[in-house]
Amino acid sequence: MSQTTEHPAHLQHHFSDVHQQAESAKLGMWIFLLTEVLLFGGLFCFYAIYRSWNPEMFHNAHAFLNVWMGATNTVVLIVSSLTMALAIRSMQLGKRKLTMWFLAGTVFLACVFMVIKYFEYSHKIHLGQLPGKWYFFEGIAGTNPHIFFSAYFLMTGLHGFHVLGGIAVITWLFIKTARGSFSPEYYTPIEMTGLYWHLVDLIWIFLFPLFYLIG
Amino acid sequence: MEHTIPEKHYLNEATGWKSWLMTLDHKRIGILYMIMVMFSFFLAGVFALLIRWELLSPDKIFMGPEMYNQAFSLHGIIMIFLFIIPSIPAILGNFVMPLMIGAKDVAFPRLNLASWYIYVIGFCFAVYALFAGGIDTGWTFYTPYSSESTTAVIPILTAAFVLGFSSIFTGLNFIVTIHRLRAPGMTWFQLPLFVWAIYATALIQVLATPVLGITLALLMLERVVGIGIFDPAMGGDPVLFQHFFWFYSHPAVYIMILPGMGIISELIATFSHRRIFGYKFIAFSSLGIAFTGFLVWGHHMFVSGQSDLAAVIFSFLTFFVGIPSGIKILNWIATMYKGSISLDSPMLWALSFLILFSIGGFTGIVLGTLSIDVHLHDTYFVVSHFHYVMVGGTVMAIFGGLHYWWPKIWGRMYNETLARIAVVMIFVGFNVTFFVQFIMGTQGMPRRYATYLPQFQGMHGFSSIGALIMGVGFLLIAIYLIHAIFRGKPAGPNPWKSLTMEWETPSPPTAGNFEGQPVLEHGPYDYDKVIPENSLKPYKTL
Numbered sequence: 001m002s003q004t005t006e007h008p009a010h011l012q013h014h015f016s017d018v019h020q021q022a023e024s025a026k027l028g029m030w031i032f033l034l035t036e037v038l039l040f041g042g043l044f045c046f047y048a049i050y051r052s053w054n055p056e057m058f059h060n061a062h063a064f065l066n067v068w069m070g071a072t073n074t075v076v077l078i079v080s081s082l083t084m085a086l087a088i089r090s091m092q093l094g095k096r097k098l099t100m101w102f103l104a105g106t107v108f109l110a111c112v113f114m115v116i117k118y119f120e121y122s123h124k125i126h127l128g129q130l131p132g133k134w135y136f137f138e139g140i141a142g143t144n145p146h147i148f149f150s151a152y153f154l155m156t157g158l159h160g161f162h163v164l165g166g167i168a169v170i171t172w173l174f175i176k177t178a179r180g181s182f183s184p185e186y187y188t189p190i191e192m193t194g195l196y197w198h199l200v201d202l203i204w205i206f207l208f209p210l211f212y213l214i215g
Numbered sequence: 216m217e218h219t220i221p222e223k224h225y226l227n228e229a230t231g232w233k234s235w236l237m238t239l240d241h242k243r244i245g246i247l248y249m250i251m252v253m254f255s256f257f258l259a260g261v262f263a264l265l266i267r268w269e270l271l272s273p274d275k276i277f278m279g280p281e282m283y284n285q286a287f288s289l290h291g292i293i294m295i296f297l298f299i300i301p302s303i304p305a306i307l308g309n310f311v312m313p314l315m316i317g318a319k320d321v322a323f324p325r326l327n328l329a330s331w332y333i334y335v336i337g338f339c340f341a342v343y344a345l346f347a348g349g350i351d352t353g354w355t356f357y358t359p360y361s362s363e364s365t366t367a368v369i370p371i372l373t374a375a376f377v378l379g380f381s382s383i384f385t386g387l388n389f390i391v392t393i394h395r396l397r398a399p400g401m402t403w404f405q406l407p408l409f410v411w412a413i414y415a416t417a418l419i420q421v422l423a424t425p426v427l428g429i430t431l432a433l434l435m436l437e438r439v440v441g442i443g444i445f446d447p448a449m450g451g452d453p454v455l456f457q458h459f460f461w462f463y464s465h466p467a468v469y470i471m472i473l474p475g476m477g478i479i480s481e482l483i484a485t486f487s488h489r490r491i492f493g494y495k496f497i498a499f500s501s502l503g504i505a506f507t508g509f510l511v512w513g514h515h516m517f518v519s520g521q522s523d524l525a526a527v528i529f530s531f532l533t534f535f536v537g538i539p540s541g542i543k544i545l546n547w548i549a550t551m552y553k554g555s556i557s558l559d560s561p562m563l564w565a566l567s568f569l570i571l572f573s574i575g576g577f578t579g580i581v582l583g584t585l586s587i588d589v590h591l592h593d594t595y596f597v598v599s600h601f602h603y604v605m606v607g608g609t610v611m612a613i614f615g616g617l618h619y620w621w622p623k624i625w626g627r628m629y630n631e632t633l634a635r636i637a638v639v640m641i642f643v644g645f646n647v648t649f650f651v652q653f654i655m656g657t658q659g660m661p662r663r664y665a666t667y668l669p670q671f672q673g674m675h676g677f678s679s680i681g682a683l684i685m686g687v688g689f690l691l692i693a694i695y696l697i698h699a700i701f702r703g704k705p706a707g708p709n710p711w712k713s714l715t716m717e718w719e720t721p722s723p724p725t726a727g728n729f730e731g732q733p734v735l736e737h738g739p740y741d742y743d744k745v746i747p748e749n750s751l752k753p754y755k756t757l
Contacts, residue, residue: 042429
């Protein structure tokens with residue numbers, strides 16, 4: 001621990017030094033991500049159980065998902081993870097302008113993801129491939145095909161909300177960076193948001209094969 | 216020696232309602248929680264008394280079956296989600312834990328305040344549900360009934376869902392605080408056992424609560440959209456709901472009891488004036504309970520149609536939970552052995568805990584036995600068992616803790632004579648209420664019925680009298696504790712002559728807890744090395 005007499009503006013009074021504060025934030029963020037994994041875990045259970053009970057219906061229903069749109073979105077999210085990581089790196093090097101570019105790029109890619117998702121959803125809604133009672137599509141063999149679309153809309157929907165949350169937070173980071181709130185000494189919020197964004201990306205990397213690829 | 220209240224302390228350093236509602240001080244947030252949680256306890260207690268009143272007679276007194284269903288559901292939901300889960304961590308954990316580890320605050324003070332506001336939002340949803348048709352599903356919300364019931368299921372599920380976030384935030388905050396903000400010199404094995412217990416609790420809060428969140432969200436969607444996960448009419452499986460629900464709600468039982476066990480460790484050591492026996496065993500048994508607690512949820516479902524093999528395994532694993540709990544009980548008793556025990560009121564609560572929790576624990580083993588459970592399932596035996604654990608365990612512990620730390624929180628002492636009368640009333644009243652329920656259960660009295668066979672009237676009446684004794688006892692406690700806040704005699708910094716760090720601060724503590732960063736000078740239970748006094752000693756700082 002360094003013995004400095006100066007008291008940086010971003011150091012909260014109950015921490016003894018900047019290192020302790022940053023380490024606390026990191027641990028807190030990892031625990032939060034753990035709770036996110038468990039939240040999605042319930043839905044993955046839902047998927048796994050009903051898939052094992054209705055393998056044929058799941059196979060028939062999954063053919064109605066557009067693999068190309070899903071694949072594009074996968075690439076979009078992975079690239080956005082890269083730009084997010086580069087934003088952190090730029091701030092570590094003190095390049096404020098570059099950080100802003102990378103943050104803006106991340107937000108842009110996240111929006112592209114949501115737009116593609118919008119087209120996918122509206123097509124499904126149009127056809128009536130909807131969850132539960134709202135389902136009115138005919139043409140998928142097997143019992144209770146609405147359950148497949150319940151799982152699909154719930155899991156991608158919850159994921160979509162997380163993407164929207166990410167867009168909001170990264171936009172906020174962009175503004176803070178523009179105002180000069182961050183420096184190579186203090187960029188914890190960008191780093192924490194990066195962790196969150198990678199998890200959102202990672203969850204999609206599981207969702208894509210489970211829904212679009214395996215049949 | 217006459218004590219005085221220090222001039223400046225956390226209660227008067229800022230004034231006005233805004234200084235309370237916007238506070239980031241963990242001690243004030245603890246008190247904000249205390250107000251809400253104790254009000255919930257009162258509310259749920261009123262429902263309990265209404266239930267016991269109706270059960271005085273097998274015929275209708277004032278509640279028909281529908282209203283009775285609502286009364287026991289609300290009693291359970293409010294007691295569990297609004298009182299017992301947040302109770303010890305959010306009130307005493309918030310207030311005491313940072314002081315115990317020599318920290319100025321929790322790691323994320325704003326998150327801490329946010330968790331209280333989220334709790335209040337959850338509370339509002341619950342109250343709204345009460346007026347928007349009530350709830351009659353029981354606190355377990357079993358499908359398919361909960362997807363069909365015409366009562367306000369969605370508002371109450373929203374309440375529980377929202378309260379879950381409050382619980383997660385508290386747990387997350389505490390884990391980080393205990394990892395990162397311990398005073399220099401305070402290693403993990405110098406932590407007071409209350410902190411260990413809070414830590415184990417926080418782990419469960421963080422790991423189990425998200426699963427409850429998604430379960431309740433799925434149940435809401437089942438009601439609104441019919442997504443087909445739990446409702447057989449839509450191709451769903453109601454037993455799956457029970458799995459999801461108990462995956463959270465069984466570990467939640469340990470969210471309720473573990474912090475209570477932490478309090479008991481402090482009380483037994485302090486009032487026996489003796490080094491705690493088997494420190495590491497008690498510490499690790501908390502983690503053991505937290506871990507094993509995740510593997511036993513199926514023992515709630517022995518008659519729900521899970522496979523026989525699963526039932527046998529769950530029954531076997533259930534016995535394992537008994538081991539760490541037994542380790543704790545034996546270590547506490549060993550601590551008292553040849554100790555110099557003072558029977559102040561907090562210690563009386565601790566002794567009540569030992570007796571009642573042991574009964575609750577042993578009957579838990581009885582119920583965990585597969586073949587016996589099939590006979591006793593959904594009878595008053597179960598009701599009595601979990602009340603012995605929840606009330607005989609957690610409620611005894613929290614009141615022990617409140618009596619123990621009351622002079623620290625407010626700087627003033629309550630009337631000890633009244634306190635001793637109250638603890639005896641609660642102990643007697645509790646046993647009168649619930650012991651007969653074991654007997655009724657073995658004779659086949661099923662739970663959750665508004666009416667019963669006339670042969671049970673004697674025992675039901677006896678039980679109701681006990682509930683009344685408890686009600687009067689709690690009223691008495693409320694009166695003398697609130698009186699102490701304003702009129703109690705100044706208690707001094709360390710009235711019980713304890714060695715944990717919170718007693719090195721003035722009572723009430725200053726807003727920043729400590730002057731400078733304190734350094735640990737002796738272990739929390741070094742009664743063989745240090746003689747504590749009820750006075751302020753300057754501590755070493757960094």
